[in-house]
Amino acid sequence: MEMKNVYKSLNEQKLYYEQELTRKKNVLKDTKEERKNITIKKIHGELYYYAQCKRAGKVNSQYLGPVIPGTIADIEEKQNKIECLTEEIKELEWNIESLEKMMEYYKKREKKEPVMNNFSFEVYWKDEITARVYVKKKKVIVSRYTENPGKQLFASKEMTRFQLGKIMEMRCWEKGRPDINEILNHLGLSEYNPYEIVRKTHGVSYNDFIWFRFPGEKLTSKDVLVR
Incomplete structure (x- = not known):
């Protein structure tokens, strides 16, 4: 997320420079005058001012x-x-070019940035804990505290990260809905990432009372459930 914030900041700075560039070009255009060099020529012993400029070489x-x-x-x-x-x-054009190079660098870094290897979270039905999930690299281990199918999201005690991702995706909005970009923007996200979405929404749904609590959060069901 830190890298995304840096990229966002660079993009905002670039947009500002682009606006300034457009404004200054318009001001220059409004002067209705071209760039000239003022020189002094001596003709027949007298000194005269001349303005010189290049046209067509x-x-x-x-x-x-x-x-x-x-x-x-x-x-x-x-x-x-x-x-x-x-x-x-000239300086603004140079700044914009430099920012574009930096943004391209961060985009490449972001693609190479590894996913979080180890993390954990708890799953609740209202205020009753139903599972604690431990993610260790590619392996996911689930400690289940209820067998009630209406409360339990996880059918087994072990799964792959891909399977966990699919479960998290079930707790998100559909990726193809028309207003998904607007929703992501409201959450402060730049892309559809189920893990990042449930970190923001706690995986709540109108269809049940299940929600996720992540480390460090002092929350109860009243703080997150939508019904």
Whole structure:
């Protein structure tokens, strides 16, 4: 989950930079002026200001006037603004590119991130414990405290993680329902993962009084059951 939070934070930062990039490009466009270099040329012993820019690979010069203090202040101010915006746009583009590389790295890391090897949880029917489940790597061991089929989720004392995953999936919403992404987003999840879902919902259902308690939780049935 920590890695997912980092990825989410990077994505939020990227979206912010993209918004800023669009805004600054629009500001630059609204200046209706191109980037120019101010130069001074000496002609027949007199000094003159010229603005130079490149178009189609050729340098074009625009006469601004004789060199007199302050005469090109407005042009200088506008060109300075263009210069700053251009540099800020370059920096934002670089930041976005860097974030995209970092996000790609975290996506690859997340795919390689191993599932939790060892964990445990308890299963209750109302406030009556019906099972305690121990997951040890690929093996799942169940201590059952009732044989009542209406209260007991587990038919055997041992199973595979795949089988446990299917049982957990039965305590979740259907993966194919139209609003599943909205539900996951509400839970703070980015993907359909039965284990992560039941950690949030405690595996409750309108059809029974079964629920899961995970280590460290000070809960009773009144805190989690929906009916």
